[in-house]
Amino acid sequence: MCAVAQAGYKSLISYKLALISFHLGWDFVPRYYKRIEDSRQRDQMKPALRSHKQNIVEGSAERSLSSKLKLYDVAKASGMEALEDFEDILRFEQLSRWHKEDPRLKKLRQFFEGYPFPSNPSTPPNPSVRAVCEALGGLEGKEGLEAIVNYEVDLLTRSGYLLDKQINAVELKHEREGGYNENL
Numbered sequence: 001m002c003a004v005a006q007a008g009y010k011s012l013i014s015y016k017l018a019l020i021s022f023h024l025g026w027d028f029v030p031r032y033y034k035r036i037e038d039s040r041q042r043d044q045m046k047p048a049l050r051s052h053k054q055n056i057v058e059g060s061a062e063r064s065l066s067s068k069l070k071l072y073d074v075a076k077a078s079g080m081e082a083l084e085d086f087e088d089i090l091r092f093e094q095l096s097r098w099h100k101e102d103p104r105l106k107k108l109r110q111f112f113e114g115y116p117f118p119s120n121p122s123t124p125p126n127p128s129v130r131a132v133c134e135a136l137g138g139l140e141g142k143e144g145l146e147a148i149v150n151y152e153v154d155l156l157t158r159s160g161y162l163l164d165k166q167i168n169a170v171e172l173k174h175e176r177e178g179g180y181n182e183n184l
Helices: 004-010 015-031 037-062 063-094 103-113 128-137 141-177
Strands: none
Touching: 004 015, 004 037, 015 037, 015 063, 015 103, 015 128, 015 141, 037 063, 037 141, 063 141, 103 128, 103 141, 128 141
């Protein structure tokens, strides 16, 4: 039973995107926020990225539909918190926000997400700041920063969109079938 539940969340595309965002953010955030006055921002972003990922895991394993909804809502909210932080970096650094069809994003999606995703969920992609920059031809400085932040914005936006779809599906199931507690 546990193996089935574990495989369940690892097959969710929202989780896969959140995992990539978490790994990339975990590498990026301490590099970008180095100064002591940045510590509050740094200390908020890493937990938001972790919460985004972990609440998808916990929500997918939850039997109660109302609990599942709550956890998916927390995952979505945490992802949106991190998304706003990355959008702030674009504004503060006066960097361009890439359109979702930008060829650079398509290249990063292909490289790290492998469209279609790899069939073996136990070996998820693990991007780093260096890997993102190398995937786009060895970017450095502002160009590298712009690439990393735009990829994070893209990952969190798409993961949030998919979480909305999951939430809608759970709400519909709850309306049709009732909740776990009601069925006991």
